[in-house]
C-alpha cells in the first residue's frame with residue numbers, strides 16, 4: 001500500500017469497498033452531490049438498501065439526479081438532519097459521514113458539531129455488531145476548526161471497552177487535509 005496518491009475520500013471509498021457487501025443496509029449521513037451514496041448503492045446491490053440524508057434540498061436533488069443517471073433504485077433520500085437518523089432507520093451495517101459544506105454549493109451552510117456528534121451517537125446506536133461508522137472531516141477555510149476539535153475530543157472519550165477508533169491523517173500536508181476516521185464496535 002502506498003499513500004502518496006491517496007486522500008481521505010479515497011481511503012473512505014477503499015474502506016467501503018472492503019467492508020460493505022451485497023444485501024447490507026447502509027446510511028449516507030451527508031448525501032451532498034451523491035458520490036458516496038452512489039458507491040454505497042452499488043456495493044449493497046439490488047438486495048440491499050441505502051438511506052441518504054441531507055439538510056439541503058439542492059443536495060438531495062443533486063443526489064437524486066446522479067442516482068437516476070446511473071439507474072440506481074435502492075436508495076431512499078431523506079431531506080432531514082442526520083441527527084434524526086434513528087427515527088428513520090433501525091439497523092445498519094455502515095454509516096458514512098462526509099462533514100463540511102456542499103461542494104459547489106453555499107459555503108455558509110456546513111455541518112456543525114452539535115448535530116454531528118448527536119448523529120454519530122445515533123449511528124453508533126443502530127450499527128450492527130460487525131458494522132462501522134466512517135467519517136471524512138473537512139475543516140479549516142469557511143468551516144473553521146470548531147467541529148474538528150469537538151469531534152476529536154468526543155472520539156478520544158468514546159469508551160475504549162466498547163469501541164475502537166482509528167484516525168488517519170496526512171500529517172505533513174498543508175492547507176488542512178481532511179481526516180479519515182473509522183469507528184468499530186469491539187466484539
Ligand SMILES: C[S@@+](CC[C@H](N)C(=O)[O-])C[C@H]1O[C@@H](n2cnc3c(N)ncnc32)[C@H](O)[C@@H]1O
Nearest residue numbers: 030032033034035036054055081082098102111
Ligand atoms: C462535504 S458535503 C458531502 C459530500 C457528499 N458525500 C458527496 O459525495 O458529494 C457535506 C454535506 O453535509 C450536509 N449537511 C450539513 N449538515 C447536515 C446535517 N445536520 N444533516 C445532514 N446533512 C448535513 C451539507 O448540506 C452538505 O451537502
